[in-house]
Amino acid sequence: MKQTLTIARRELASLFCSPIAYVVLGLFALGSSLIFLNTFAPDMPATLRGTFSGLIWLMIFLVPAISMRLVSEEYRNGTIETLMTTPITDTQVIIGKWLGAMGFLMALFVPLVFLAGVLEMTGSPDWGPIISGFVGLLLAGGLYLAIGTFASALTQNQIIAFLITVFVICLLTITLYFLPQAGWVWPNLRKALHYMNVNAQFETFNKGLLVMGNCLYFCSGIALFLFVAVKTLESRRWR
């Protein structure tokens, strides 16, 4: 546990040393503010729902930029060798790195707190949906980061890791968003596809509902991809 946190802390610190992190921070702050201003007007409901719905799409491209370097950089620098020859396990490495990236994700969400503050100053927002929306955004981001950690463990090339992550996330979001709308899809399959869609799962949070099933969806997704990431890192032992 201690070692996992050590890795997480180093990862977080080194994220703040890379220029990409600041680009992501800037773009996210800009994007969230723009979406917010779009829905921020007199006589409009004081909510962040529209902002959150927009951000879940924006995150498809921004979150992979955070996760792409997690393991790839260790491969490319050769530091993987010093890392894996200390008495720590592959699981500790992967979870530590994912936790570090989660820490960065929280920093990414700081502007949203300001936006909520603006709502509080100008109107009387309902805090329930805002908080549940936050939780949903964090879980979705966690899932994206887990996918990113896995992709990053596959290759020493950060660009490839980025593209694989975007691709898998697109499968879970855009593809599963439009596919169920096609007429030829078998109704039961449509239901299943809709269930697997990240946006549909997130929408429940955004409505202000904290449902066990939705939390389970994200948590199991995170666990699945982190597990695959551990196996990928381990694979060098039997390749």
Add this chain to the structure above:
Amino acid sequence: MINVHELVKWYGPTLAVDQLTFEIEPGQIIGFLGPNGAGKSTTLRILTGFLPMTSGRASVAGYDLTTQSQQARSKIGYLPESTPLYGEMRVEEYLHYRGKLQGMDRRSRFDRINMVCDRCGLEQLRRRLIGQLSRGNRQRIGIAQALLHNPPILILDEPTAGLDPTQITHVRELIAELRGQHTIVLSTHILAEVEKSADRVMIIARGKVVAEGSPDELRRQVAAGSSVLIVEAKAAQEAAQKVITEIHGVQSITSKADDGWTQIRVTADGNIDVREPIGAAMLQNGWAIREMRHEIATLEQFFIEVTAQQDQAVA
């Protein structure tokens, strides 16, 4: 301390380590010597638990590398070949990070960091960013990091590669200072390095140990094979050549004339000492001798010889 039994490593279709068997006693300094691509780094990577072996057995400090990898790894300090470090970290920060990964508590971390910084000459650099440091200083950090948790075994993969002569001397001195406190395995393709510091040298070529022994033993092995004698006498070239060729035990000679003197290179049968008969022959002919010496076999020659033999055997 380290036991390796019939270690084999295949990289896909390429055989990197071929049935390597050896044993290293506690406190010894072992030099792994071999041309590039001989399988040195692969062997060291297997010993540090970074790579798995294809077959065979290996144990480090009594822990089996396949079943007790974690315990084995905690007994090893490792400096990989290219000294990979995190450029964005400060020296001290990095050492703390390594200490935490090794499971050291706060107190012992501070103590050991002070100690290794002092030992490796990092005192002035503690607050510097690693990315801004020179190759030599990075190497020091790499060694400091390997020493940090005071491991019984140190594995250094080409610790002096890419350093300037002063830095090489520093690293060598440091390794010499560590003698007795750690079992040290170091790999290199530079002979001078092991010639000076190692207790035992293992020459590896194509994944196999082709020769093994102390530097002195290896040198004697070369000298024993066929000895080369160099004689310089004040004599006509042809006459001297003719006289020496007739001496019993002389296999072949080459000579060159030099301002009235003749330098003769005599290759003799290793079991027969030809110095006395040569001296007698010179005396008989009234030729003055300016020099008579055995050509000293260097490890360099031995190295080239054994690795070439190995190549020939394969071809």
